[in-house]
Amino acid sequence: MGVATVYRNIKSMVEEAILQEVRLPGENPRFEIAGHKHHHHFQCTKCQRVFDVHACPGNMSRLAPSGFTVENHDLTLYGRCKDCAAMVAT
Template sequence: MAIERAFRVSKRPLTAAEVHELAVKEMPTLGVRTVFRRLSEWVREGRVVRVDYPGQPPLYEIVAGQHHPHFICRDCQRVYDLDMEVADVPVINPPPGFLIDGQETIFYGVCPACLTATSAPATGT
């Protein structure tokens, strides 16, 4: 399916609009609404997770076998999947009244694209 391939090709969490943009190349008749509907179906089925980060539109990601950390670029705000292992999930004691059912590891920094853009020669003083 075109939507699924969009995720596989881009290898990072995508907004519904980005999914549509990629999938429509393969399937020109595909509508944005269909993408939305399919994504929420998959979220309910557990095939896709929806991740919400502050200041970001909702992102969708195909559930892969392994948990991997995310990276947010401070320059372009893009969210990446980092293909690396994270040490164990921290052991926590939730405050009373909190039910915790998920955990995310997020790293911040500058992505390779922005890094090469800013470290280009002739910008220094």
């Protein structure tokens, strides 16, 4: 399979909502299997790996200007993953 074919397959899976596109600023889009619950991501600033964060601060409507309606939010935490934090400590 050529790269173009793979890309087309990914694209059609995204359209069928099997895969979900995850865009992080300054990163190539990533894809993950859609359907798991609303969650967030943690990106390690050292190894650049992205982890799922299964926690949510909840409704952020109060952060929006008055009169605006929040429909969704996207949240990415940045820092050191467990492995990289351990490397710094030693």
